[in-house]
Amino acid sequence: MSAQVNSPAARLASRSYVALVHHPVYDKQHQVVSTSVTNLDIHDIARSCSTYGVAGYYVVHPVAAQRQLVERILGYWNEGPGQSQNDFRREALSYVRVVPSMDEAIDAIQREHGQRPSVIGTSARPTGPAVSAPALRAEFAATARPLLLVMGTGWGLTNEFMSSVDRVLEPIQGTAPYNHLSVRSATAIILDRLFAEEAGT
Numbered sequence: 001m002s003a004q005v006n007s008p009a010a011r012l013a014s015r016s017y018v019a020l021v022h023h024p025v026y027d028k029q030h031q032v033v034s035t036s037v038t039n040l041d042i043h044d045i046a047r048s049c050s051t052y053g054v055a056g057y058y059v060v061h062p063v064a065a066q067r068q069l070v071e072r073i074l075g076y077w078n079e080g081p082g083q084s085q086n087d088f089r090r091e092a093l094s095y096v097r098v099v100p101s102m103d104e105a106i107d108a109i110q111r112e113h114g115q116r117p118s119v120i121g122t123s124a125r126p127t128g129p130a131v132s133a134p135a136l137r138a139e140f141a142a143t144a145r146p147l148l149l150v151m152g153t154g155w156g157l158t159n160e161f162m163s164s165v166d167r168v169l170e171p172i173q174g175t176a177p178y179n180h181l182s183v184r185s186a187t188a189i190i191l192d193r194l195f196a197e198e199a200g201t
């Protein structure tokens with residue numbers, strides 16, 4: 001066990017969660033839709049969550065058949081033929097929890113920690129007053145409150161959803177005009193900004 005485990009950043013990570021939301025999100029025409037789950041999002045975000053020691057990764061989908069698909073993928077690696085193939089993948093996938101709604105994720109975290117998580121929305125586009133990663137980290141490192149970082153799919157979380165969250169994280173700003181990170185890359189960058197040792201606190 002490394003010394004990092006007891007740092008303020010590691011303690012904050014250990015009560016933080018990621019939610020990958022498939023509804024309500026926009027499609028290319030700005031219609032509100034449910035997107036399909038993707039294998040890569042399940043695996044890659046689980047690996048990022050494991051790497052930064054977050055407490056759990058919620059895959060949120062309102063459609064039962066899509067949730068069953070995720071459970072089947074998890075079953076393959078946790079109990080099926082995949083179990084003996086790749087221990088690191090299996091370890092990462094143990095972080096994944098499949099729920100039909102954000103409310104269920106929030107309730108589960110509240111039961112676990114005895115208090116409601118602060119729900120943090122993310123978006124590539126500015127959606128109003130936002131908090132920087134260092135400010136969010138400093139604020140919550142000083143509390144015992146859990147965090148729930150919400151990532152979108154499709155063309156991003158709806159404006160209505162974004163206006164319902166407790167805080168909005170400042171968009172990641174690269175160094176070029178291109179602004180189309182995959183959700184997997186955006187999650188990894190955000191986890192690094194919030195929980196990496198060199199980020200401060």
Ligand SMILES: C[S@@+](CC[C@H](N)C(=O)[O-])C[C@H]1O[C@@H](n2cnc3c(N)ncnc32)[C@H](O)[C@@H]1O
Nearest residue numbers: 122123124151152155156171172181182183186
């Ligand atoms: C809109 S989805 C794009 C999904 C896409 N189909 C894919 O391949 O991943 C990307 C999600 O990642 C996050 N994201 C992407 N770019 C971001 C940025 N510049 N700042 C903050 N979050 C970002 C947001 O949660 C956003 O909803």
